[in-house]
Amino acid sequence: MNIPLVVDLDGTLIHTDLLVESANARITQNLDGIFTLLGLLKKKRDQLKLELARSTSIDVSVLPFNEPLLTWLQIQKATGRALVLATASAEPLA
Numbered sequence: 001m002n003i004p005l006v007v008d009l010d011g012t013l014i015h016t017d018l019l020v021e022s023a024n025a026r027i028t029q030n031l032d033g034i035f036t037l038l039g040l041l042k043k044k045r046d047q048l049k050l051e052l053a054r055s056t057s058i059d060v061s062v063l064p065f066n067e068p069l070l071t072w073l074q075i076q077k078a079t080g081r082a083l084v085l086a087t088a089s090a091e092p093l094a
Contacts, residue, residue, distance in 0.1 A: 005076055007069075009087035009094060015064040018089040022052035029056060046090075053090035 010017040027033040040048050077083055087094045 002081055004082040004084050005073070006084045006086050007073060009085055009089055013066055013069060013073075013085075015066060018058070018087075018093045019049055019052070021058050021063065022049070022056045022090075022093065025056040025058050026052055049088075049090040050092075053092040058093065 007013055010019075023037055026037050030036065037052075040051055043051065073083060085094060
């Protein structure tokens, strides 16, 4: 039986959180980013995540990946095991 392997993104596959990364990107990519971010903080957490995901870009090549886990996941995938990414991050970022 080939049981799918579910992997959490924030804090597991990467050693950070995409909400924090997207907020940092918002601040650094726009001069007015800090002010718009403050306005976004009034929204619900899921709305905040989605708005930040839609309005910022993150260079995934610089994210701090959990390299030992990534290597193990590649081995699991090579054996035919299905991998499922689980995250509360906004879908555009995931």
